[in-house]
Structures are given as structure tokens and as C-alpha cells.
Amino acid sequence: MTVDLLGFLGVVLVAYVVPGPDFLVVVRAAAEDPSKGRAAALGAQTGLCVHMLAAAAGLSVIAARSPAVYDGIRLMGAAYLVYLGVRAVRAARRTARTRHHADEARSDALEQGGPAEGRLASCFTQGLLTNVLNPKAALFFLSVLPQFVDGDRPIAQQIFFLGMLDILIGVAYWFALVVVAARLGALLARPRIRRRWELTTGWLFIAIGVSVAAAA
Numbered sequence: 001m002t003v004d005l006l007g008f009l010g011v012v013l014v015a016y017v018v019p020g021p022d023f024l025v026v027v028r029a030a031a032e033d034p035s036k037g038r039a040a041a042l043g044a045q046t047g048l049c050v051h052m053l054a055a056a057a058g059l060s061v062i063a064a065r066s067p068a069v070y071d072g073i074r075l076m077g078a079a080y081l082v083y084l085g086v087r088a089v090r091a092a093r094r095t096a097r098t099r100h101h102a103d104e105a106r107s108d109a110l111e112q113g114g115p116a117e118g119r120l121a122s123c124f125t126q127g128l129l130t131n132v133l134n135p136k137a138a139l140f141f142l143s144v145l146p147q148f149v150d151g152d153r154p155i156a157q158q159i160f161f162l163g164m165l166d167i168l169i170g171v172a173y174w175f176a177l178v179v180v181a182a183r184l185g186a187l188l189a190r191p192r193i194r195r196r197w198e199l200t201t202g203w204l205f206i207a208i209g210v211s212v213a214a215a216a
Contacts, residue, residue, distance in 0.1 A: 047131025
């Protein structure tokens with residue numbers, strides 16, 4: 001199974017490098033505070049655990065073969081991405097209104113970037129829901145994993161093994177990305193740059209959500 005395993009690792013690495021909703025959630029959170037970025041990353045990987053268990057149990061097969069179920073998950077995911085985008089755009093407008101008050105803006109940035117337990121939980125939830133409501137993640141376990149599974153061995157065990165490998169690779173990748181994205185924090189302390197960042201990420205979330213909904 002060495003060749004199949006190497007091929008699987010290559011596919012997984014490519015899948016992580018290509019930016020998607022998880023990428024935006026993790027980078028945006030990490031730019032505010034590294035702890036928030038790690039919380040979002042762990043949430044996204046927890047979402048992968050849900051898809052992995054569903055695939056092992058055969059639930060992903062049911063969802064993929066039922067257009068209504070698949071479209072329902074896709075629309076919920078699209079709505080959530082649009083919700084995140086609207087929140088980011090509103091945050092950008094708030095930053096614009098206070099950009100002439102440096103002390104107030106700095107206080108607000110520190111409040112949003114602080115590693116309070118409630119904010120960490122919120123970032124974890126964002127990462128979790130973004131991944132769980134992404135049907136492409138479920139289809140990855142349904143369509144990609146079987147290509148690297150030996151039909152003569154227990155399927156569920158192999159899916160679990162490959163899925164855990166995928167998740168561990170993802171944790172390492174996201175945590176490395178958090179270190180890079182956290183360097184943006186100093187720039188985002190400036191109200192003007194923070195406003196542009198919020199607007200950019202917000203509209204990206206909305207665009208992805210609308211495109212996902214349109215494809216349903």
C-alpha cells in the first residue's frame with residue numbers, strides 16, 4: 001500500500017494548498033490573534049472528523065446519492081458563508097467610523113484579538129461549521145479515499161486510518177499557516193488597513209457563498 005499512500009499524501013497536500021472557505025476562516029482569525037487562528041483550525045479539522053466518521057458509516061454515500069440532502073447541505077453552507085461575509089463587511093464599516101479615534105480603534109482591536117475563552121469558542125465554531133457544511137469535504141472522503149483503499153481489507157478501518165492521516169496533516173499545515181498569518185496582526189492594528197482586510201475577506205466569503213448556492 002506504499003504507492004497508494006504516497007499518492008494519497010500528494011492529493012491531500014494539494015487539497016490543502018488550494019484556498020477555500022476553511023483557508024479564509026483560519027487566516028482571518030489568525031490575523032487577529034494566533035490563538036484564534038489555532039482554534040479555527042482545530043474547528044475545521046474537527047469538521048473533517050465528522051465527515052470521516054460519516055464516510056466510515058456509509059452516511060456520505062446516502063447524502064451523495066440523494067440530491068435533496070446534498071443540495072440542503074450545500075445551501076446551509078452557502079448561507080453560513082454569506083453570514084460570515086456580512087459580519088466582516090459590517091466590522092469594516094465600524095472600523096471606518098472610528099478610524100479618526102486612534103485610542104478607541106486600538107481598544108477595539110485588542111478586544112477583538114484577545115484570546116478570551118468565548119472568542120476562542122466562537123472561532124472554533126466558525127471553523128467547525130464552515131467545514132461540516134461544506135459538501136465538498138464529504139465528497140472528498142466519498143470519492144477520493146476509495147481510490148486508496150484495498151478492497152480485500154476492512155473498508156471502515158482504512159477510511160479511518162487515511163482520514164486521521166489527512167486530519168493530522170491538516171493540523172500541521174494550518175498551524176504553520178497561523179504563524180505566517182499572525183504576522184499580519186501588526187498591520188491590521190491600523191484602522192485603514194483593517195477596514196480593507198475586513199472588506200476583502202467579507203466580500204470573498206459572500207462571493208463563495210453565492211457561487212455555492214448558485215451551483216445547487
